[in-house]
Amino acid sequence: xxxxxxxxxxxxxxxxxxxxxxxxxxxxxxxxxxxxxxxxxxxxxxxxxxxxxxxxxxxxxxxxxxxxxxxxxxxxxxxxxxxxxxxxxxxxxxxxxxxxxxxxxxxxxxxxxxxxxxxxxxxxxxxxxxxxxxxxxxxxxxxxxxxxxxxxxxxxxxxxxxxxxxxxxxxxxxxxxxxxxxxxxxxxxxxxxxxxxxxxxxxxxxxxxxxxxxxxxxxxxxxxxxxxxxxxxxxxxxxxxxxxxxxxxxxxxxxxxxxxxxxxxxxxxxxxxxxxxxxxxxxxxxxxxxxxxxxxxxxxxxxxxxxxxxxxxxxxxxxxxxxxxxxxxxxxxxxxxxxxxxxxxxxxxxxxxxxxxxxxxxxxxxxxxxxxxxxxxxxxxxxxxxxxxxxxxxxxxxxxxxxxxxxxxxxxxxxxxxxxxxxxxxxxxxxxxxxxxxxxxxxxxxxxxxxxxxxxxxxxxxxxxxxxxxxxxxxxxxxxxxxxxxxxxx
Numbered sequence: 065x066x067x068x069x070x071x072x073x074x075x076x077x078x079x080x081x082x083x084x085x086x087x088x089x090x091x092x093x094x095x096x097x098x099x100x101x102x103x104x105x106x107x108x109x110x111x112x113x114x115x116x117x118x119x120x121x122x123x124x125x126x127x128x129x130x131x132x133x134x135x136x137x138x139x140x141x142x143x144x145x146x147x148x149x150x151x152x153x154x155x156x157x158x159x160x161x162x163x164x165x166x167x168x169x170x171x172x173x174x175x176x177x178x179x180x181x182x183x184x185x186x187x188x189x190x191x192x193x194x195x196x197x198x199x200x201x202x203x204x205x206x207x208x209x210x211x212x213x214x215x216x217x218x219x220x221x222x223x224x225x226x227x228x229x230x231x232x233x234x235x236x237x238x239x240x241x242x243x244x245x246x247x248x249x250x251x252x253x254x255x256x257x258x259x260x261x262x263x264x265x266x267x268x269x270x271x272x273x274x275x276x277x278x279x280x281x282x283x284x285x286x287x288x289x290x291x292x293x294x295x296x297x298x299x300x301x302x303x304x305x306x307x308x309x310x311x312x313x314x315x316x317x318x319x320x321x322x323x324x325x326x327x328x329x330x331x332x333x334x335x336x337x338x339x340x341x342x343x344x345x346x347x348x349x350x351x352x353x354x355x356x357x358x359x360x361x362x363x364x365x366x367x368x369x370x371x372x373x374x375x376x377x378x379x380x381x382x383x384x385x386x387x388x389x390x391x392x393x394x395x396x397x398x399x400x401x402x403x404x405x406x407x408x409x410x411x412x413x414x415x416x417x418x419x420x421x422x423x424x425x426x427x428x429x430x431x432x433x434x435x436x437x438x439x440x441x442x443x444x445x446x447x448x449x450x451x452x453x454x455x456x457x458x459x460x461x462x463x464x465x466x467x468x469x470x471x472x473x474x475x476x477x478x479x480x481x482x483x484x485x486x487x488x489x490x491x492x493x494x495x496x497x498x499x500x501x502x503x504x505x506x507x508x509x510x511x512x513x514x515x516x517x518x519x520x521x522x523x524x525x526x527x528x529x530x531x532x533x534x535x536x537x538x539x540x541x542x543x544x545x546x547x548x549x550x551x552x553x554x
Contacts, residue, residue: 065089065090065091066090066091067090067091067093067112068111068112068113068114069092069094069095069104069138070082070094070095070113071094071095071100071114071115071116071124071127072094072096072116072143073096073119074166075094075096077114077116077143078095078096079094080173081114081177084170084177087174088177088181093110097121098120098122098123101115101119101127105131105134105138108134108135108136109136111136111138111139111181111184112139112141112177112180112184113138113139113141114143115131115140115141115142116144117143128140128159132159132204133204139161139180140160141161141162141164141176141180143164143166143168144166145166145167161180162179162180164176193214195242197243198235199235199239200376200379200380200383202379203375205368206376209236209365209366212363213236213239213240215363216363217239217243217244218244221362221363222334222335222336222361222363223237223334223335223336223363223365224360224362224363224365225336225337225366226365226367227338227340227366227367227369228340228415229340230370230416231367231369231370231415231416232367232415233338233340233367234253234338236365237253237296237298238251240336241293241294241296244334246334248292249290249292249293249333250292250293251293252286252289252290252295252333253296253298254268254297254298256300256301256302256303261304264303264304264307266279268286269287269322270284270286270325271283271322271323271324272322272325274324275322275324276323279324282322285320290331292332292333293333294333294334294335294336295333295335296336296337297337298337298338299338299339299340300338301339301343301352303352305350305352312353312359315335315359318330318331318332318333335360337360342537342540343357343361344536345534345536345537348534348536369412370415370416370419371411371412377404377407380416380419381407382399384419384424385397385399385423388424388427389427394431397427397434397435397436399435399436400435400436400437400438403440403441406438406446406448406449407419407441407445409448410444411448411503413499422442426441444499444500509545512531513541513542513545513547517547
């Protein structure tokens with residue numbers, strides 16, 4: 065038996081949904097305010113949450129992040145009388161299972177309830193595990209990605225992995241390969257960003273001897289080498305536009321012609337791609353083919369940046385430091401809690417790759433340390449920890465909520481977005497310009513976005529015109545900086 069929670073200030077809606085749940089053989093509870101609804105949800109006994117948007121004490125969409133981190137991961141269905149296409153898109157992008165508008169008939173509510181219950185039952189019955197991988201972490205965000213990777217491995221479709229630089233895209237690609245039916249075949253990785261544009265076709269497709277001036281002998285391309293295995297195209301957004309049409313045909317037919325060879329060659333490979341770029345934005349500017357993007361994105365996995373899974377930092381740090389100790393045949397060095405808290409206070413613009421580089425530096429420069437302490441960390445990390453320690457402690461970070469056509473509420477902006485003046489360190493451990501600049505730009509970007517939406521009253525179209533960004537790029541930046549922006553059209 066499943067449990068249903070209804071958070072809606074209309075008591076009749078709550079009563080109706082409870083009757084429908086009972087009709088299907090399930091139980092439930094209701095709340096007329098967001099505060100009471102969240103309190104009930106924290107009991108972690110509900111499978112479905114029907115959530116209204118406009119509530120007396122807040123906006124329902126602002127509660128989505130907290131509902132998503134609950135251990136029982138309830139499915140959330142947004143119900144509101146203020147529905148519009150943009151609101152629906154925002155709800156789905158924020159993790160809602162579905163979005164329906166009031167007034168709705170009892171039959172419509174019943175159909176939604178039946179569908180989401182069926183989906184949840186099937187999801188709980190099928191929990192594929194991802195074996196043979198080195199992915200570290202137990203946060204909700206990374207566990208969800210591992211579940212997606214396990215499902216992707218069971219299928220035969222193309223997989224697209226997106227995420228910022230250093231989030232572990234190739235590691236996930238390898239995990240998909242190692243758990244798929246292609247695991248006995250080769251895993252061929254291609255960094256599209258590092259190949260000169262005039263050589264990409266020859267490297268991917270291969271060439272016959274004499275096909276061009278420097279082709280002194282025939283060469284088998286990487287597509288042919290991936291036969292029976294997985295072809296991993298890293299930074300696929302850098303693939304030259306002129307080559308994209310030919311590669312699309314390879315995906316469709318799994319045949320290709322090496323440069324200078326009239327004969328077609330077959331290659332049965334599984335395609336996995338990765339990118340840190342917004343492919344939709346590239347499509348809009350004519351730098352990437354839309355049909356190829358759709359073909360590559362049959363199954364998508366979006367990896368979170370490290371700043372959104374900071375609870376994994378202690379486990380990641382111990383894992384890598386223990387690995388360094390094992391590689392150097394030395395006993396592991398204990399790690400202090402203060403050391404880990406200092407790591408958690410930093411924003412990590414370079415993500416896991418930057419974390420591992422820092423830990424490697426700490427390990428190499430402090431071989432006599434009996435315990436790793438904050439003093440062993442680079443200055444920029446210690447500065448971030450010091451700044452974090454003097455910030456006011458709050459239970460919940462303030463979010464930006466703008467509602468058009470109704471009473472407008474503008475909550476206080478996140479103080480962490482303010483850029484504090486930088487004080488140069490007095491010792492020799494001075495951060496490189498690029499590292500400090502990246503951190504400062506990341507903070508400035510977030511502050512700009514929050515100010516932009518206050519200026520534009522939450523209007524995406526106006527924000528795009530003012531900022532010069534595309535709608536898809538704005539949505540991507542909102543997600544990147546974890547800015548909760550809710551709006552409704554007149």
